[in-house]
Amino acid sequence: MSRVIPGVAADAVQRETLAMRRMTESLVEDLSEDVPVDQVKSAVGAAHGRFTGKPIREFVPILVERIVRRELADPDPTVRVPAPATTVRPAVVVAESVVGESNTRGRRVSRRAVVPLSIGAVAVVAAVVAGVALQPADAPAAPVAAPVTVVRGVIGSEKMSFFADERVVKVLADNGIRVQVEPAGSRQIATTVDLGAFDFAFPSSVPAAERIQRQRNITTKYTPFSSPIAIATYRPIADLLTAAGVIEPGPVATFDMDKYLELAAAGVQWDDLPDNTTYPVAKNILVSTTDPRSSNSAAMYLSIAGYVANDHTIVRGATAEQHVLPTLSKLFLAQGYTDNSSEGPFNQYLTNGMGPTPLVCIYEAQYVEAAGNGRITPDMVLTYPTPTVLSSHTLVPLTDTGDRVGKLLTDNADLRRLAAEHGFRTGDTAAFTSVAAERSVPVAADLIDVVDVPAYDTLEHLLDGVANSYN
Incomplete structure (x- = not known):
C-alpha cells in the first residue's frame, strides 16, 4: 500500500513506492555479502526520511540510493555507484540506475544513465538533493563516509x-x-x-x-x-506560599513537603489563604504531575510524598504501604486529567501561565534547558522540594x-x-553549575536533602495502589 505524501498526486506516490521497493531489493542484492539486510533497509528508511515534505519526487529513489551506497561504503568498487560524472550539461543531468548485467561475483553492476531534463528541472533536482551534491566531471571524488x-x-x-x-x-x-x-x-x-x-x-x-x-x-x-525533581511556580504563587510557610525563599528556593502535605490533607483551597488577592481560585492547592500509572516524574514525586507521609522514613513493607496510600492517592486523584509524560505539564506551564498550572512537578533539567532556549520569564520560579529525589x-x-x-x-x-x-x-x-549560571537559573550546586526511592517492589505496589484508586 502506498504512503500518503502531502501535495503529491496518488499515482506519483505509487510510482515512488514501487521504485523505492525495487531500489531496496537491488541494494540488498548488491550489498548482501558485506552488509546485513536489516542494516541496508534501515539506511534506506533513514535516507528516504531526509526528503519528507519535498514536493518534487521523481529523483528521490535515485538520491536515496546514492546516499545509502556512500554511507554503507560498499567495499567492491565495481559495484558501488560512483559520484555522478557531471552536474549540468545543456538540458541533461546524470542519474544513477542499476542494470541487470552480472559481474564475476554474480552481483548486479551499477551504471549511470543520462536522463534528459529541462534547465528548470535541473535546478529543482539540485534543491531536492538537500546536501547530496552533484559534482562536475573533473572534481575529485568525494570522500566515502564511514559506515554508520x-x-x-x-x-x-x-x-x-x-x-x-x-x-x-x-x-x-x-x-x-x-x-x-x-x-x-x-x-x-x-x-x-x-x-x-x-x-x-x-x-x-x-x-x-x-x-x-x-x-x-x-x-x-x-x-x-541525572536530574532532581523540582517544582516550578510563578512569583505571585511563590509569595502566597512563602506567607503560608510552604516555600522558603533564598538563593535557591525550597518547597517544604511537610507543610504542603498538611494543606493538601486539609483540603485547603487557594482562596482560603489569607490576603490572597493575586490568585483567589476555588480549587485545592495541589502540585500538577504526570500520570503515576505511566510516568517516572510522578513516581518520583510519589516517592517524596511517601517518605514524608511515612514519618520521614522510606516506605517498606505492606503496613507502611497501606499507611501512606490514602495520602498519596489524594494527591493524584484530585488533579483530574494528567499527562503520560513530563513534557505535557511543563509545556503547559511555559505557555499557559499560572491559571491552569500554578505548581508543576518537573525535572530540574527541563527548567535549565528551557532557560537556555529563552522560554523562562522573570515571573517564573524554580523551587526544590525538601526532601527531593534524584532521578x-x-x-x-x-x-x-x-x-x-x-x-x-x-x-x-x-x-x-x-x-x-x-x-x-x-x-x-x-x-x-556553569551552564545554570550562564542562564541565570539558581540551582543547588550540591544536593543535600535527597532521599532514596523505595525498593522496586514497594514502588510498584504504591503505584498500583494509586492506579487502583482511579477506578
Whole structure:
C-alpha cells in the first residue's frame, strides 16, 4: 500500500513506492555479502526520511540510493555507484540506475544513465538533493563516509531534545552511530512497550530500568546523567506560599513537603489563604504531575510524598504501604486529567501561565534547558522540594549496538558536555553549575536533602495502589 505524501498526486506516490521497493531489493542484492539486510533497509528508511515534505519526487529513489551506497561504503568498487560524472550539461543531468548485467561475483553492476531534463528541472533536482551534491566531471571524488549503524531506542520524553540536537547527532555519527528514538513514559517503557523492536531502553529512573533488567535477564546498565525533581511556580504563587510557610525563599528556593502535605490533607483551597488577592481560585492547592500509572516524574514525586507521609522514613513493607496510600492517592486523584509524560505539564506551564498550572512537578533539567532556549520569564520560579529525589536516567542495552550507545553517553566528553547544556547533571558539577549560571537559573550546586526511592517492589505496589484508586 502506498504512503500518503502531502501535495503529491496518488499515482506519483505509487510510482515512488514501487521504485523505492525495487531500489531496496537491488541494494540488498548488491550489498548482501558485506552488509546485513536489516542494516541496508534501515539506511534506506533513514535516507528516504531526509526528503519528507519535498514536493518534487521523481529523483528521490535515485538520491536515496546514492546516499545509502556512500554511507554503507560498499567495499567492491565495481559495484558501488560512483559520484555522478557531471552536474549540468545543456538540458541533461546524470542519474544513477542499476542494470541487470552480472559481474564475476554474480552481483548486479551499477551504471549511470543520462536522463534528459529541462534547465528548470535541473535546478529543482539540485534543491531536492538537500546536501547530496552533484559534482562536475573533473572534481575529485568525494570522500566515502564511514559506515554508520542505525540504533533504535525508546526514551523518556524529556531526553528527546538531547537526541535531536545536531551536535549530539554529529558526535554519535563520528563514532559510527545514528540513533533513532521514540518517546514514552518511563513506566510504559518498563511495562507495556514492545522492547523487541529496540536496541536500548532509556527510562528516567533506576526502578523502571530494574524492571526491564529483571524481565529480560540483563545485568548491564548505564547512568550517564541525572536530574532532581523540582517544582516550578510563578512569583505571585511563590509569595502566597512563602506567607503560608510552604516555600522558603533564598538563593535557591525550597518547597517544604511537610507543610504542603498538611494543606493538601486539609483540603485547603487557594482562596482560603489569607490576603490572597493575586490568585483567589476555588480549587485545592495541589502540585500538577504526570500520570503515576505511566510516568517516572510522578513516581518520583510519589516517592517524596511517601517518605514524608511515612514519618520521614522510606516506605517498606505492606503496613507502611497501606499507611501512606490514602495520602498519596489524594494527591493524584484530585488533579483530574494528567499527562503520560513530563513534557505535557511543563509545556503547559511555559505557555499557559499560572491559571491552569500554578505548581508543576518537573525535572530540574527541563527548567535549565528551557532557560537556555529563552522560554523562562522573570515571573517564573524554580523551587526544590525538601526532601527531593534524584532521578537517575538509566540506559539498559538490549543489543550490542545499544551497549555502544550507553558507553558513549557515559564516557564521551563531548556528549557529557552537551548533556549539561540540556540541563542534566553528569557528575561534572562545575560544568552543570556553569551552564545554570550562564542562564541565570539558581540551582543547588550540591544536593543535600535527597532521599532514596523505595525498593522496586514497594514502588510498584504504591503505584498500583494509586492506579487502583482511579477506578
